[in-house]
Structures are given as structure tokens and as C-alpha cells.
Amino acid sequence: MAGETTIVHGGVFINLALVIMLAPIISSFILMFIRYFEIKRNTQIHGVPIYSAILGIGSLLISFAMSVTMTIMYFTGEYGSDPEHLTTVVADAEMIVGTNFKFGLMIDPLSVLMTLLLGVIAFLIHLYTYEYMDHGEPEITRFYAFLNFFTGSMFGFILSGNLFMSFIWWEMLGVSSYFLIGYYWKKDSARRAGTKAFLYNKVGDVAFMVAIFLILILPENTERTLDYHLLAELSIPAKELLLPGILLFGAAIGKSSQFPLFGWLPEAMEGPTPVSALLHSSTMVKAGLYLMIRNFAVIYDIRNFDVTLPVVDPLAAATFILFIGTVTAFMGASMATVSTDFKRILAFSTISQLGYIAMAIGAGGKTAAFYHLISHATFKSLLFLCAGSVIHGSGLTDIRTMGGLHRKMKYTMAATFFGLFGLSGFPFISSGFFSKDAVLLAVEKSSVPFAEVYYIIGVFTAFLTAFYSTRLFIEVFFGKTKDGKDKKFDTRISNPHESGKYILTALISLSVLIVLESLMWAISTYGGISFFLTEEWLADMLGVHGHAFEWSGAFTSFGVVTLGYLLGFYLYQWNPSSRDLLKKPLGWMGTIAENRFGVDILINWISMGIVVKYVSPALATVDEKVIDEYLINTVISQQVGLGSAELADTIDRDYVDGAVNATWRSTRYIGRVFRKLQTGLTGNYAQYMAVGLVLLLALVTVLNEFGLANLY
Amino acid sequence: MIDIIWFILFSTALFVTGLLGVITQTNGIRILISVEFMLNAANINFIAFNSYLGLVDFSGWSMALFVIAIAAAEAAIGLAIFISVYRSFGDITLGSIFSLGEATEVE
Numbered sequence: 076m077a078g079e080t081t082i083v084h085g086g087v088f089i090n091l092a093l094v095i096m097l098a099p100i101i102s103s104f105i106l107m108f109i110r111y112f113e114i115k116r117n118t119q120i121h122g123v124p125i126y127s128a129i130l131g132i133g134s135l136l137i138s139f140a141m142s143v144t145m146t147i148m149y150f151t152g153e154y155g156s157d158p159e160h161l162t163t164v165v166a167d168a169e170m171i172v173g174t175n176f177k178f179g180l181m182i183d184p185l186s187v188l189m190t191l192l193l194g195v196i197a198f199l200i201h202l203y204t205y206e207y208m209d210h211g212e213p214e215i216t217r218f219y220a221f222l223n224f225f226t227g228s229m230f231g232f233i234l235s236g237n238l239f240m241s242f243i244w245w246e247m248l249g250v251s252s253y254f255l256i257g258y259y260w261k262k263d264s265a266r267r268a269g270t271k272a273f274l275y276n277k278v279g280d281v282a283f284m285v286a287i288f289l290i291l292i293l294p295e296n297t298e299r300t301l302d303y304h305l306l307a308e309l310s311i312p313a314k315e316l317l318l319p320g321i322l323l324f325g326a327a328i329g330k331s332s333q334f335p336l337f338g339w340l341p342e343a344m345e346g347p348t349p350v351s352a353l354l355h356s357s358t359m360v361k362a363g364l365y366l367m368i369r370n371f372a373v374i375y376d377i378r379n380f381d382v383t384l385p386v387v388d389p390l391a392a393a394t395f396i397l398f399i400g401t402v403t404a405f406m407g408a409s410m411a412t413v414s415t416d417f418k419r420i421l422a423f424s425t426i427s428q429l430g431y432i433a434m435a436i437g438a439g440g441k442t443a444a445f446y447h448l449i450s451h452a453t454f455k456s457l458l459f460l461c462a463g464s465v466i467h468g469s470g471l472t473d474i475r476t477m478g479g480l481h482r483k484m485k486y487t488m489a490a491t492f493f494g495l496f497g498l499s500g501f502p503f504i505s506s507g508f509f510s511k512d513a514v515l516l517a518v519e520k521s522s523v524p525f526a527e528v529y530y531i532i533g534v535f536t537a538f539l540t541a542f543y544s545t546r547l548f549i550e551v552f553f554g555k556t557k558d559g560k561d562k563k564f565d566t567r568i569s570n571p572h573e574s575g576k577y578i579l580t581a582l583i584s585l586s587v588l589i590v591l592e593s594l595m596w597a598i599s600t601y602g603g604i605s606f607f608l609t610e611e612w613l614a615d616m617l618g619v620h621g622h623a624f625e626w627s628g629a630f631t632s633f634g635v636v637t638l639g640y641l642l643g644f645y646l647y648q649w650n651p652s653s654r655d656l657l658k659k660p661l662g663w664m665g666t667i668a669e670n671r672f673g674v675d676i677l678i679n680w681i682s683m684g685i686v687v688k689y690v691s692p693a694l695a696t697v698d699e700k701v702i703d704e705y706l707i708n709t710v711i712s713q714q715v716g717l718g719s720a721e722l723a724d725t726i727d728r729d730y731v732d733g734a735v736n737a738t739w740r741s742t743r744y745i746g747r748v749f750r751k752l753q754t755g756l757t758g759n760y761a762q763y764m765a766v767g768l769v770l771l772l773a774l775v776t777v778l779n780e781f782g783l784a785n786l787y
Numbered sequence: 788m789i790d791i792i793w794f795i796l797f798s799t800a801l802f803v804t805g806l807l808g809v810i811t812q813t814n815g816i817r818i819l820i821s822v823e824f825m826l827n828a829a830n831i832n833f834i835a836f837n838s839y840l841g842l843v844d845f846s847g848w849s850m851a852l853f854v855i856a857i858a859a860a861e862a863a864i865g866l867a868i869f870i871s872v873y874r875s876f877g878d879i880t881l882g883s884i885f886s887l888g889e890a891t892e893v894e
Contacts, residue, residue, distance in 0.1 A: 757809075757881045761806070761809040
């Protein structure tokens with residue numbers, strides 16, 4: 076570990092963090108209320124769409140400005156300027172008094188950098204949304220509301236200081252992504268995609284909950300704390316961390332679409348493009364991996380290593396993570412290779428890159444993972460915005476129908492070039508190259524069993540990445556038909572045009588960001604200058620050092636990436652007819668990849684074939700027979716219900732009714748006794764009167780005799 | 788001067804005679820006569836005590852006059868009622884006239 080970390084409670088950073096996360100949330104609630112009001116009243120208030128756009132983008136501008144401010148203040152001030160004496164700012168308030176369930180905020184280098192990344196990207200995407208979405212329609216208010224809510228949830232997730240708070244924001248991310256993916260809810264496929272994303276994520280959520288519980292009951296966790304800064308100080312043997320580590324990664328499998336549960340991510344393309352861009356770059360899918368980086372101590376006993384990578388127990392969760400990450404990276408890349416939909420290619424590519432990040436985490440390369448996370452967020456958001464621009468301008472989504480777009484959309488083409496330049500990892504200069512190299516290096520040097528195999532698969536995936544990037548670029552913007560002519564746009568289908576200034580602003584800003592990142596990494600790598608934003612600096616900040624840059628590994632990457640480029644150019648630009656030759660021997664591989672390796676079919680079979688067919692009826696039977704009939708009918712109703720009913724009946728009949736009956740019975744009895752005196756015969760009355768008179772006289776006489784009353 | 792006790796004994800005898808008549812007789816006219824007996828027993832008491840106490844304002848006498856007036860009114864109204872009853876029912880035996888009363892409950 077690099078230096079000591081001090082914990083400070085409260086301070087100006089907490090206020091900044093609150094502003095950053097609450098600005099979009101508050102704005103989203105205002106927008107939701109306005110839209111609710113409109114729907115309730117069945118009216119459309121004049122000018123609401125434009126004001127909601129201003130509010131939606133404005134709140135993100137606040138977050139963006141504040142995150143830049145926070146980054147500058149943190150890294151130039153006393154807290155973060157010296158890697159040897161880092162300060163983590165925490166703040167918490169008990170949610171339920173007397174428990175460890177707290178509202179918590181935590182500001183350390185990791186969350187500051189991530190906040191900056193999200194602030195920049197989310198702001199540009201909101202800006203892009205203004206032009207991309209039809210800003211005249213009233214529904215746009217809802218879109219901005221959910222987009223703000225989504226971004227705000229991610230800010231909250233990044234800045235949250237304990238596992239419990241993370242879980243709350245995590246769920247908010249899940250639900251807002253559901254709303255956004257199903258934004259066009261009138262379309263059946265959009266509804267299905269939203270539901271699928273939500274259900275796939277739920278699997279991860281369950282794992283997350285169990286993981287939180289397991290961490291809470293660890294024997295070393297005597298304080299029963301969930302705070303990250305306290306958890307990091309615990310000394311927990313690796314054996315006990317196996318299950319929590321795997322389950323935490325299970326949460327990431329759902330959210331970050333790792334191997335068995337990656338099916339929802341391509342379907343999530345049903346949402347509008349800004350949603351995809353946000354979802355794939357720095358929010359949703361990064362949440363799972365950010366959680367893993369944040370809880371690095373849960374996967375590795377972090378105090379046991381210094382500057383080198385951790386030694387991995389063969390049993391540790393790391394082995395599992397590395398395996399899943401590698402499988403995901405390979406599968407994603409191969410699916411991207413055979414896909415033909417522009418946005419789907421990017422979605423599969425995201426899966427593949429997320430696999431890389433998971434590989435780095437599994438290999439113990441915390442820095443490499445975060446490094447790749449940053450560069451991937453930048454170029455993937457750019458690529459999605461480019462895809463949106465192409466779709467917006469041309470109205471097409473299938474890359475086979477595109478081609479020759481370079482004449483019409485020069486700026487978009489340039490931006491796509493920069494995006495793919497990062498994604499494919501253009502050798503020796505692009506940011507993607509350095510980050511991917513760091514990941515591969517971490518895998519190669521790690522002590523996980525079979526690291527060599529994972530390394531080779533990783534390198535092969537890099538080759539595939541370069542290949543499909545080239546294919547995408549050529550097919551969309553240049554391309555040749557199989558008889559050797561230049562591909563041209565079918566003007567009957569669409570009339571492509573360049574997008575407007577808001578879209579281009581976002582595209583150019585992100586391109587510049589990629590160039591800047593690339594320059595930084597390049598200067599720091601080759602120049603040995605480590606004063607600002609070098610990998611070493613990043614490693615100091617995160618407390619885990621990776622391996623130094625090595626030329627041997629870099630040349631391997633260089634070789635495979637170049638090979639990928641060449642193959643792409645050969646098959647799609649120079650000699651398109653040769654694709655038919657490859658189809659025969661390699662077609663079966665393509666079919667497998669097109670069917671997503673049968674993973675979705677398997678999940679479908681498990682959920683529909685087994686769960687719905689057998690498990691659900693079994694549970695239904697249990698519910699009906701055991702719970703309904705036995706527990707409810709027999710035990711509760713007869714023992715408890717019937718008993719109390721009988722008691723109530725007894726009380727009612729014997730006491731309440733009895734009192735009433737006694738009243739009328741006694742009244743009737745008295746009546747019967749006295750009615751006998753009422754004979755109706757005058758003589759009888761006279762008798763009574765005489766008797767009464769005699770009694771009265773006797774009484775007077777007696778009282779008088781004893782001196783009790785003086786009646787004279 | 789006759790002692791006051793004889794007046795009291797006489798009026799008591801007269802009163803009890805009237806009372807017995809009211810209780811035992813069923814004929815309306817007889818009851819009316821018995822009531823007259825009782826009222827006159829009271830009159831005797833009023834007058835005897837007025838003399839015995841020597842009241843100069845003669846309040847006992849005036850009370851006796853009131854009673855005589857009431858007895859006359861009572862006799863007039865009573866006889867009129869009995870004539871009306873006799874016309875309706877053909878009988879003035881008081882025990883047999885109960886058509887305004889509740890039907891006797893059968894136990």
C-alpha cells in the first residue's frame with residue numbers, strides 16, 4: 076500500500092458531493108411532478124418541453140461543474156495532492172437509529188475520479204439528447220426526468236460510503252434503467268427489453284443482498300459495520316472471503332452483464348440512443364465493476380501485499396472472477412464480430428470490454444481495471460453518440476445497408492474514428508491500447524491458476540476487437556460490394572445528412588477527451604513523466620500498483636491489433652469477395668456466436684422450461700396445499716380463528732346479549748307482578764287506598780311514639 | 788259540653804262505614820252513597836274541631852261548606868255518568884265494565 080490514509084469526517088467535500096448527487100435527483104422529481112400534473116389534468120402546458128430540457132440539462136451542468144470543482148479541490152488541496160498522505164472524507168447519518176444502516180458518503184480518489192468521469196460524460200450526453208430526441212413532444216419531460224434520475228442514482232452510488240447505501244442507489248439504478256429502456260412503452264419489444272433487463276439485474280441484486288448479509292456476519296466484523304472505510308481495515312482471512320467475494324461478483328454479473336447474464340445488454344438498445352450511451356459508458360454497467368473495485372478488500376486481503384500484485388489463493392473468488400471475465404470478453408467480442416446492427420455491435424463490444432475489466436479485477440489489477448474503465452467509458456459513450464448520429468441522420472440501423480457515408484457525415488466519421496481508435500486500442504498512442512495493455516499485463520503476471528490461458532484468450536479478444544472495429548468503420552463509412560464497386564447509399568431508403576450543432580458539440584468534446592487521455596497516457600508512459608494523471612499516479616491513489624509498462628507485452632498487442640486491422644481491411648475493403656471463401660469453414664462459428672453461444676437459450680430453457688414448468692407449479696402446490704390448506708385453514712383458522720371466534724361469540728351471547736335480556740326480562744317480570752294490582756275494579760283500588768291509609772297512620776303513630784318525627 | 792272524643796269516634800265510625808261500602812259494593816249508586824258517608828264524616832270532624840279549638844275565623848265551617856259543595860257536584864256528575872253508563876251498557880255494576888281496559892293476559 077502506498078502511504079497512510081487518514082479519515083476525516085465532514086467538511087466542504089460532503090456539501091459538494093450532496094450538490095452533485097441531489098441536483099439531478101431534485102430536478103427529476105420536479106419534472107416527474109410536472110408530467111404527472113399534465114397527465115392528471117389531461118392538458119399540455121405551453122413551453123414545458125423546452126423548460127424541462129433546460130432544467131434537465133441545467134441540473135447536469137451543475138453536477139458537471141461541481142464534479143470538476145471537487146476534483147480540482149481534492150487533488151490540489153491538502154487531502155489528495157500527496158499520495159503518501161491521502162485523506163478520505165466520510166460522513167454518515169444513522170438511517171435507523173442504533174443500527175449500522177446509515178446514510179453514508181465517502182470521498183476518496185476513486186470516487187472523485189469516477190464522479191468527474193460521469194459528470195463530463197453525462198453532461199455531454201444530456202446536451203446531445205436535446206437535439207437527438209424530438210424536443211417538441213410533451214413526453215420529453217418524462218425522458219429528462221428519468222435520465223436525470225438515472226444519472227443522479229449513479230452519482231449517489233459512486234459517492235455512497237457504505238454497502239447498504241450502495242445497495243439503495245443500486246436498486247434505483249435498476250428501476251430507472253427499466254423505465255429508460257422501456258421508454259417507448261408502446262412498442263412491444265421495448266417493454267420486453269425493459270422487463271428482461273430488470274429481471275436479469277434482479278438475479279444480481281439477490282446476490283448483492285446475500286453478500287451484504289454475509290459481510291455483516293463475518294466473525295472479524297465485530298462492529299457489524301458496513302462502512303467501506305471500516306471494512307477496509309478489517310483483517311479477514313481469504314478463506315472467509317470466498318463466498319462474499321463470489322456473491323459480490325454475482326451482483327456485478329447482473330449489473331455489468333458478465334457471462335451468463337449478458338443477454339439484457341443488447342436488448343437494452345431498444346431505449347433511445349442517449350440512454351444506451353449513458354448505460355454503456357459510465358453508469359449502469361460500470362456500477363457493478365465499480366463495486367468490485369470499491370470492495371477490493373473483500374476479494375483480496377489487501378494488507379498482505381505491497382506494490383506488486385496480490386498472491387491469489389487458488390480457492391479465492393479472484394479465480395472465479397478471472398474465469399468469468401475472460402469468458403465474457405471472448406464471447407462479447409465474437410458476438411460483436413458477427414452482429415450486423417450498429418448499436419448491437421457496440422453493445423456486444425461493451426460486454427467484451429466489461430469482461431476485460433473483470434479480468435483485471437480477477438487478476439488483482441485494481442489500477443488496470445479502473446484505468447480501462449475510464450478509457451472505455453470515454454470511447455464507448457462517444458461511439459454510441461456516433462451511432463445515434465448515424466441513425467438520426469440516415470434512419471438506418473443495419474450496417475449492411477449503410478456504406479459510403481463518409482461523403483455525407485464527415486464530422487461523425489471523424490468522431491467514430493476516434494472512438495474506434497480507442498476501442499480497438501490503436502498501438503502505442505491510443506488510451507485504449509495502454510489500458511488494455513495494463514489489463515493483459517495484470518493477467519499475465521497474476522498468480523491465478525491457468526493465467527497463461529486467460530492471457531492468450533485476452534490477446535485473441537484484442538485481435539477480434541481490432542477486426543470488428545475495422546469492419547464497423549468500413550461498412551458504415553466506406554465499404555465495397557462483393558463485385559468490387561464502392562458501396563453506396565440507397566437513396567430510395569434514406570437521405571443521410573450531418574447532424575446539428577448539439578450532437579456535434581458532444582461528439583467533438585468526447586473526441587478531444589479521448590485525444591487528451593491518449594496523450595496523457597502516452598506522455599507518461601514514454602516520457603517517464605509522472606506529475607499528472609499517469610498510471611503510476613493512479614496506482615498511488617488507489618493504493619494498488621500494477622506492473623510497469625513492458626515493451627514485450629506491448630509488441631504482442633501491437634502484432635494482434637495490426638493483424639486485426641489488416642484482416643478487416645482485406646475482407647471488407649480490398650477483397651470483399653473473399654468473405655464467401657471463409658464462410659464455409661468458419662460459418663459454424665458464426666452461427667454459434669450469432670445465437671449468443673446458446674446462453675440466452677439456456678437461460679430461457681431454465682426459466683421457462685424448468686422454473687415455469689416445474690418449480691412454479693411445485694411452489695404453487697406448496698402454497699395451496701401446505702400454506703393455504705394446512706397452515707391457514709387448519710392451523711390458523713381452526714386453532715386461532717375459530718377459538719377467538721368462539722370466545723367472541725360467548726362474550727357476545729352470554730354477556731352482552733345477557734345484559735340486554737336481563738334488562739327486558741326483569742322489566743317484564745316487574746310488569747307482570749304489578750299488573751296484577753291493576754284489576755280495573757274500583758273496590759280493589761279503594762282497598763289499597765284504605766290499606767295505605769292505615770299503614771300511613773300506623774307509621775305516623777309509631778314515628779311519633781319514638782320521637783323520630785314531629786308531625787304536629 | 789260533649790267531649791271531643793265522641794265526635795271523633797262517631798266520625799270515624801261513619802268514615803269506616805263509608806269506606807267499607809266503597810270497598811264491598813259493586814253498584815255505582817251505592818258507592819256514591821258510601822262516598823257521601825265518608826265526606827260527611829270529614830265534615831263532622833271539621834265542625835267539631837272548629838268548636839273545640841274555638842277558631843273565630845270559622846275556617847272549619849267554611850271547609851265543611853266547600854266539602855258540601857264538592858259533594859253536591861260529585862253527586863251530580865256521578866249520577867250523570869252512571870245514567871250515561873247505564874244507557875250504554877244496560878248495567879252499572881262497576882266490575883263488569885272494562886271495555887276501555889287492556890285485554891286480560893292469558894297466562
